[in-house]
Amino acid sequence: MNVQQHPVLIVGAGPSGMTLALQLARYNVPLRIIDKHAEPLQLSKAAAIHARTLEIFADLGVIDTFLAEGQQVDILALRTRYKDRLRLDFSRLKHTPYPFMLDLPQYRTEYILMKKLEEINIPVERGVQLVGMQQNADAVEARLRHADGREEQVSVSWLIGADGAKSTVRTLAGIDFVGEAYADDWVLCDAKISWPLPRNEMTFSGDREGIFGVFPLPGENTYRMAYTQTRDRAGRLVEPDREDAQHSLERTGIDGKVLAAEQFWTFNLAHRQVTDSRQGRIFLIGDAAHIHTPFGGQGMNLGIADAYNLGWKLAYVFHGDAHDGLLDSYQRERASVIKGVIRTTHLGVTAMLMKEGRQAAARDLLMQAVGSSYILPKFLTFSFSQLAHHYRHSPIVKGHALRLQAGDRAPDQRFFDGITQSYQHLFELIKGTQHTLLLFIGEKQNQRAALLQLLTESARRYPGILDIRVIGTSYQRPDWLPEDVQYWSDRGRDLSLYHQFGITTAYLVRPDKYLGFIQPNPGWSELDHYLQQILTGSTR
Ligand SMILES: Cc1cc2nc3c(=O)[nH]c(=O)nc-3n(C[C@H](O)[C@H](O)[C@H](O)COP(=O)(O)OP(=O)(O)OC[C@H]3O[C@@H](n4cnc5c(N)ncnc54)[C@H](O)[C@@H]3O)c2cc1C
Known part of the structure; x- marks a missing residue:
C-alpha cells in the first residue's frame, strides 16, 4: 500500500464532483478526483440545466460549449387530464443573462466538464473506487481499490463524497439519509418522436x-421521455418497449408518435436528505446528500450549486485565508435550500399523480388559477430556475438595502457604462474567484474621507481576496478616487436594484456570487469586522 499526502480527494466524477474539482483548481488547490467506473456512463439522466447553473458554468468558463450544444427550452407546460393547466415561461426570467432552460443529456454535461478538467491537467482517475475510510483530527485515511485489484492507502486533509445516491462515503461515515421511497417506478428513454409541440417547450402530463x-433534446426529433412505469x-x-412507450405517450393527449426508442432504463424514486453534509473533514455534495423526484429537473443543478458553495470556502481554508469554521456554513446554507426543493418536488409529483376524483378536480382548478395569476408563474419559474435560492438565514451574511438582502444571489443587470461607452453586465464586474466589493457612490458626496479609508484599507488588508469596483452616476471619474480603483459610470441609472443614488451603498459579493454583506453609508470598520468574522471567526 502507498501512503500519499493530498489535500483534497473527490470521490465521484459526476456533475457535482467535477464542478467542485474545476472550482478548486481555479484556486490552485491540489486534488485528486476518482470514479469507480472505467468509462463515463452514457446515461442520460438530467436533461434540464437551469439559469443558475448556466451562470455557474459561465464563471467556470464552459458556458459557450453548453450554449452551442444544448437545446434552449423556454416553456414548461404542466398538463393534467389531457389539458394544459399551467405554463411556466422561463423567457420572462429577469436579472440573468440566461432566461431559459438548456436541455442536454447528462452524459454530454459530464463530457464537457471532464474535457475542461483534462484541459487544465486534472484527469479523472477512472476505475478507482473508494472502499474504506477513517478520519482523525488531522486527516482522512482513505482506501482506494484500482481496477486491477491493487489497493492504495491515501491520507488527505478533506474528502468529498460526490458519489451519488448510494454514496459509499455517506455509508462509511454513518450519516443518516432520511426520507422515503415512492410507490411508482419510472422509465427513462431518449427517443426519436414525431411531436407536434414547439421545440422550445417541455411537457409534463x-x-x-x-x-x-x-423534453426536447438536441438533434432532429430527439426527445427525452420520462414516465411512470405501466402496470398490467x-x-x-410492464417491461418497457416501444409499444409501451407509444401507449404511455398517449397519456399526454397530444398526437405524438414514437419513431425509435432503443434503450429503456427503469428506476425507483425517493426523497431523502442527509442529517449532516459535513462530518469533520468529510463533506457530502450532490445526490450523496439529497435525492428527490425529477419534477422540474432540479437534482443535478442542486449538486452543482453545492459544489459552487463549498468550493471557495474549502479553497480559502486550504490557503489559510479563512478559519475552518467557515466550512460549517456549507451545511447551514445548503440544507434549507435543499429542504425547500424536496418539498416542492414532492408536492409537484404528488399533485400530478392524483388520478381521479375530487382531489384531481381541485388540483386542476388550482393549477389553472395559478396559471392565470400574474405573479405566481413568475415566482415558480424563479424558483425552478434556482435563481430564487437564498442564504438569508446564514450566519455569515449581514445587511440589506433596497429590496436586496445579504444571502440573496447577486442579480444581474445591464447598464450603459459612460466610461467605456459600452453596454456592460453587472456580472462582468463580479466574475472571478475573489470577493468583489461593489461600491455604489451616492450623488451627494459628503463622506469622502470615510470612503477613501474604506477603499485604501480594503485593498491593503485583503489583497487577492477582495476586488473593488466603484460605480457612480457621474460621467466623470471622481477625482478623489485612488488611481488603481476602477470606476464605472451608470448615468442611465440602470443598476436600480443596487444603486440608491442618494446614498452610497456597499455590497460585498462572495466568490459564489451571493451577497455576503450590504451596508448603506459604509465604513471601513464595519466591513473589516464582517470580514474578520467570516474569515478568521474572530472579531480582533
Ligand atoms: C431519471 C432521472 C432524471 C433526472 N433528470 C434531471 C434533470 O432534468 N435535471 C436535473 O438537474 N437533475 C435530474 N436528475 C438528477 C441527476 O441525474 C442527479 O441529481 C445527478 O446525477 C447528481 O450528480 P452527482 O454528481 O451528485 O452524482 P452522480 O451523477 O450519481 O455521480 C456519482 C459518481 O460517483 C461514482 N461513484 C460512486 N461510488 C463510488 C466509489 N465508491 N468510488 C468512486 N466513485 C464512486 C459513480 O460512478 C458516479 O460517476 C435526474 C435523475 C434521474 C434518475
Missing part, C-alpha cells in the same frame, strides 16, 4: 395511469 414527460391489469409492472 398527468392522467389516470401516471405521469408522462417529454393484474398490477404487474
Whole structure:
C-alpha cells in the first residue's frame, strides 16, 4: 500500500464532483478526483440545466460549449387530464443573462466538464473506487481499490463524497439519509418522436395511469421521455418497449408518435436528505446528500450549486485565508435550500399523480388559477430556475438595502457604462474567484474621507481576496478616487436594484456570487469586522 499526502480527494466524477474539482483548481488547490467506473456512463439522466447553473458554468468558463450544444427550452407546460393547466415561461426570467432552460443529456454535461478538467491537467482517475475510510483530527485515511485489484492507502486533509445516491462515503461515515421511497417506478428513454409541440417547450402530463414527460433534446426529433412505469391489469409492472412507450405517450393527449426508442432504463424514486453534509473533514455534495423526484429537473443543478458553495470556502481554508469554521456554513446554507426543493418536488409529483376524483378536480382548478395569476408563474419559474435560492438565514451574511438582502444571489443587470461607452453586465464586474466589493457612490458626496479609508484599507488588508469596483452616476471619474480603483459610470441609472443614488451603498459579493454583506453609508470598520468574522471567526 502507498501512503500519499493530498489535500483534497473527490470521490465521484459526476456533475457535482467535477464542478467542485474545476472550482478548486481555479484556486490552485491540489486534488485528486476518482470514479469507480472505467468509462463515463452514457446515461442520460438530467436533461434540464437551469439559469443558475448556466451562470455557474459561465464563471467556470464552459458556458459557450453548453450554449452551442444544448437545446434552449423556454416553456414548461404542466398538463393534467389531457389539458394544459399551467405554463411556466422561463423567457420572462429577469436579472440573468440566461432566461431559459438548456436541455442536454447528462452524459454530454459530464463530457464537457471532464474535457475542461483534462484541459487544465486534472484527469479523472477512472476505475478507482473508494472502499474504506477513517478520519482523525488531522486527516482522512482513505482506501482506494484500482481496477486491477491493487489497493492504495491515501491520507488527505478533506474528502468529498460526490458519489451519488448510494454514496459509499455517506455509508462509511454513518450519516443518516432520511426520507422515503415512492410507490411508482419510472422509465427513462431518449427517443426519436414525431411531436407536434414547439421545440422550445417541455411537457409534463398527468392522467389516470401516471405521469408522462417529454423534453426536447438536441438533434432532429430527439426527445427525452420520462414516465411512470405501466402496470398490467393484474398490477404487474410492464417491461418497457416501444409499444409501451407509444401507449404511455398517449397519456399526454397530444398526437405524438414514437419513431425509435432503443434503450429503456427503469428506476425507483425517493426523497431523502442527509442529517449532516459535513462530518469533520468529510463533506457530502450532490445526490450523496439529497435525492428527490425529477419534477422540474432540479437534482443535478442542486449538486452543482453545492459544489459552487463549498468550493471557495474549502479553497480559502486550504490557503489559510479563512478559519475552518467557515466550512460549517456549507451545511447551514445548503440544507434549507435543499429542504425547500424536496418539498416542492414532492408536492409537484404528488399533485400530478392524483388520478381521479375530487382531489384531481381541485388540483386542476388550482393549477389553472395559478396559471392565470400574474405573479405566481413568475415566482415558480424563479424558483425552478434556482435563481430564487437564498442564504438569508446564514450566519455569515449581514445587511440589506433596497429590496436586496445579504444571502440573496447577486442579480444581474445591464447598464450603459459612460466610461467605456459600452453596454456592460453587472456580472462582468463580479466574475472571478475573489470577493468583489461593489461600491455604489451616492450623488451627494459628503463622506469622502470615510470612503477613501474604506477603499485604501480594503485593498491593503485583503489583497487577492477582495476586488473593488466603484460605480457612480457621474460621467466623470471622481477625482478623489485612488488611481488603481476602477470606476464605472451608470448615468442611465440602470443598476436600480443596487444603486440608491442618494446614498452610497456597499455590497460585498462572495466568490459564489451571493451577497455576503450590504451596508448603506459604509465604513471601513464595519466591513473589516464582517470580514474578520467570516474569515478568521474572530472579531480582533
Ligand atoms: C431519471 C432521472 C432524471 C433526472 N433528470 C434531471 C434533470 O432534468 N435535471 C436535473 O438537474 N437533475 C435530474 N436528475 C438528477 C441527476 O441525474 C442527479 O441529481 C445527478 O446525477 C447528481 O450528480 P452527482 O454528481 O451528485 O452524482 P452522480 O451523477 O450519481 O455521480 C456519482 C459518481 O460517483 C461514482 N461513484 C460512486 N461510488 C463510488 C466509489 N465508491 N468510488 C468512486 N466513485 C464512486 C459513480 O460512478 C458516479 O460517476 C435526474 C435523475 C434521474 C434518475
